[in-house]
Amino acid sequence: MASVPVGELDDLMRLILYSVNATYGKALDDTHLQKIIFQILKIIDADPEAFDYRPHLYGPYSDAVEEEKKSLEEIGYLIERNGKIHIVESEIKNVSLIKPPSAEYGFRIENIIRDLDALSVQELLLMIYSDDIESTGGHYLENSDVKDKIMADRKSIAMGMYKGKKVSLERASELAGINVRAFREELMKKYGAIYDD
Numbered sequence: 001m002a003s004v005p006v007g008e009l010d011d012l013m014r015l016i017l018y019s020v021n022a023t024y025g026k027a028l029d030d031t032h033l034q035k036i037i038f039q040i041l042k043i044i045d046a047d048p049e050a051f052d053y054r055p056h057l058y059g060p061y062s063d064a065v066e067e068e069k070k071s072l073e074e075i076g077y078l079i080e081r082n083g084k085i086h087i088v089e090s091e092i093k094n095v096s097l098i099k100p101p102s103a104e105y106g107f108r109i110e111n112i113i114r115d116l117d118a119l120s121v122q123e124l125l126l127m128i129y130s131d132d133i134e135s136t137g138g139h140y141l142e143n144s145d146v147k148d149k150i151m152a153d154r155k156s157i158a159m160g161m162y163k164g165k166k167v168s169l170e171r172a173s174e175l176a177g178i179n180v181r182a183f184r185e186e187l188m189k190k191y192g193a194i195y196d197d
Contacts, residue, residue: 002076027084060140
């Protein structure tokens with residue numbers, strides 16, 4: 001049993017628990033958790049820098065998120081197995097009591113979690129990097145060791161995301177950095193077909 005009641009946890013701890021719980025038992029790895037919390041903060045109009053987000057090896061990273069995750073492990077809410085973060089079985093019911101700030105935020109947050117959790121690490125980083133370049137000019141990518149590789153492979157990664165039905169044709173073309181017409185032509189060259197949304 002957790003040593004601190006859910007109601008006494010700080011906002012970031014509850015957000016982490018809500019995010020892990022919203023995967024419905026699928027579990028997250030550390031990279032996905034970091035990027036999901038980063039995206040959620042933008043949804044709720046919170047400044048990621050207020051939560052210690054900074055440029056890092058894989059893009060935006062928060063020491064505060066990592067520390068709070070470790071604290072949640074220590075007090076009995078989270079457990080990490082095989083690189084995946086899980087809610088402790090005995091705490092699932094308590095964690096499910098955590099609610100989003102509003103129904104609208106809840107809907108948007110759960111969609112972000114579902115969409116990002118379904119992505120491979122390469123796909124996740126492409127999405128985060130593309131969005132960061134669009135919104136901040138790449139501020140959170142300054143120290144990324146893999147940015148150049150991800151961005152050089154962006155067309156191929158985006159085509160795989162589209163083919164895997166993880167994103168729409170329009171979103172895939174944005175991620176690829178080309179217009180929809182050019183993206184359709186690339187799909188035809190590579191696959192000989194375009195998969196309808």
